[in-house]
Amino acid sequence: MEEPGGARERWRYGPPWSDRPDGAGGHRPRRPWRSTALLTAFVLIGSTYAAHHQPLREPLDGYARVLMLVASALLLWRHSHPALVAYGTCAAALVYLGAGYPYGPVFLTVVVACFGAVVAGHRRAAWGAVGLLWAGHALIGLWLYRRLPPPGDKAAGIGQEIVVATWVLAVLALAELARVRREQWARERADRAQAARRRADAERLRMARELHDVLAHSISVINVQAGVGLALLDTDPEQARAALTTIKDASKEALGEVRQVLDTLRAPGEAPRAPAPGLDRLPELVEQAASAGLTVEVEGGPPRLPPGADLAAFRIVQEALTNVVRHSGSRHARVRLDHDRAALRLRIDDDGPATGADAGGSGNGLAGMRERAAALGGTIEAGPRPDGGFRVLAVLPLTTEGDQ
The missing domain is CATH 3.30.565.10 (Histidine kinase-like ATPase, C-terminal domain)
Incomplete structure (x- = not known):
């Protein structure tokens, strides 16, 4: 019979069936269940709150919540497939934006995914995914807003796009800084070990x-x-x-x-006899x-x-x-x-x-x-x-x- 502590340790990273041997003699990487669950709850609750303050946008429906769940659930694979998760969350956020739903915490999933991709060394994937998201946002806000919901939407304006681009660059700059520090710590650990x-x-x-x-x-x-x-x-x-x-x-x-x-x-520190x-x-x-x-x-x-x-x-x-x-x-x-x-x-x-x-x-x-x-x-x-x-x-x- 297994001890309760062992079961709690496995459930800390998800249900027991999520971490079975992969057939190659090892185990699949453990999924970040806790942080992903907390982030999903924050995205759903925060988006509901944001929708009350944006009455001109499309109201949240089942389709919007599915998009938010998809974007959040993809983060479970951000350690094992950081590049794919970065593109996947950006695509889900772009569809959410094109459908006219309220601006809100759904973009936090993109930040987390791209931040993780940069830190993991997939810099091109992160920059490419963010670039596509910003280009899609600019395309919708400056041109396609007439053909997409919500009806009567107005053009975003160049100033707004510049602000969005600034935030994007700030997030990527922080991710690059974290990556550099992580590499420095890894080198320092290797030097100390050597x-x-x-x-x-x-x-x-x-x-x-x-x-x-x-x-x-x-x-x-x-x-x-x-x-x-x-x-x-x-x-x-x-x-x-x-x-x-x-x-x-x-x-x-x-x-x-x-x-x-x-x-x-x-024991070190003792004087010779x-x-x-x-x-x-x-x-x-x-x-x-x-x-x-x-x-x-x-x-x-x-x-x-x-x-x-x-x-x-x-x-x-x-x-x-x-x-x-x-x-x-x-x-x-x-x-x-x-x-x-x-x-x-x-x-x-x-x-x-x-x-x-x-x-x-x-x-x-x-x-x-x-x-x-x-x-x-x-x-x-x-x-x-x-x-x-x-x-x-x-x-x-x-x-x-x-x-x-």
């Missing part, structure tokens, strides 16, 4: 970079230590135990950083690399950095050292930090050679570093050195707190 999609894409890309950098580094350390543990499990249990301890610490840290990244999916990593954690990074068998020599110290640049610099060094662990035969790397008031320069070197083995990575490490640098207006250069080994050189623009 901007929201771009922001969502940028956020997904940022999260993907963060997760890649966190997991690639930690899992590389875990992979190396797991190999050490397996190799020494029987011959050197204490060293195997140390490798397992390193695996535990690395996995715990990776879980914490992944949780921090995923915290951004919580932990600060984003920066170059102040470079000693921890060196210790993690050492646990993977890589000795890292650091030259220079970091300046005071904005949070975005600090995080990018940390991730670039982290990814570069991860690539050394995974892809290089060298067990020694050098990290050099140089800076001035304009930029921070990071240089990460290893002596190679490249192992050429498949390390199981995604191949997105260098791309992620370039994206991070580009987001800050910086650059990344990465490639083999002439004397062997591999070098990553990052230049990040920055503004230190002392410059502010």
Whole structure:
């Protein structure tokens, strides 16, 4: 049994049988029953009132009311067939006028139909229909009035036709203004939706970079230590135990950083539970690399950095050292930090050679570093050195707190 609310919702737009499936998998457009019914009542009542004040015109009869009902009923299709409705209401109003019936609200149906046609983009149809109605009115008022009812009717005069034309142009101008505003609102909605999609894409890309950098580094350390543990499990249990301890610490840290990244999916406006990593954690990074068998020599110290640049610099060094662990035969790397008031320069070197083995990575490490640098207006250069080994050189623009 259907709920009463559902029935009321359908009746809001007309009787249930008026909105059945059209056979093409969809539904016919819902008819504006309420507004059309109100407008029909206004046209009938208003025309009856107007007839009492125009005794020289033909009295309203059944034929006049049929014409008013036809003109009003056509408005039910003004959303689905705006051009045809514009011409149909103009034709009904012209016949009503030619029959000599009183001037009145019947012309409001023409206004509504043509207004809707213009707003819907059928400008030529609306202008053409109104033009035909005005031409017919001028023809009746200036020439055919002698042969059409009511008897003894007088010529309308040029001034009256100019007034009618002015009203017609005013209505069409308002319709054009509404159409322009509607198109502007549609463009603004589309722009806002596109901007929201771009922001969502940028956020997904940022999260993907963060997760890649966190997991690639930690899992590389875990992979190396797991190999050490397996190799020494029987011959050197204490060293195997140390490798397992390193695996535990690395996995715990990776879980914490992944949780921090995923915290951004919580409700907007909440502060992060932990600060984003920066170059102040470079000693921890060196210790993690050492646990993977890589000795890292650091030259220079970091300046005071904005949070975005600090995080990018940390991730670039982290990814570069991860690539050394995974892809290089060298067990020694050098990290050099140089800076001035304009930029921070990071240089990460290893002596190679490249192992050429498949390390199981995604191949997105260098791309992620370039994206991070580009987001800050910086650059990344990465490639083999002439004397062997591999070098990553990052230049990040920055503004230190002392410059502010």
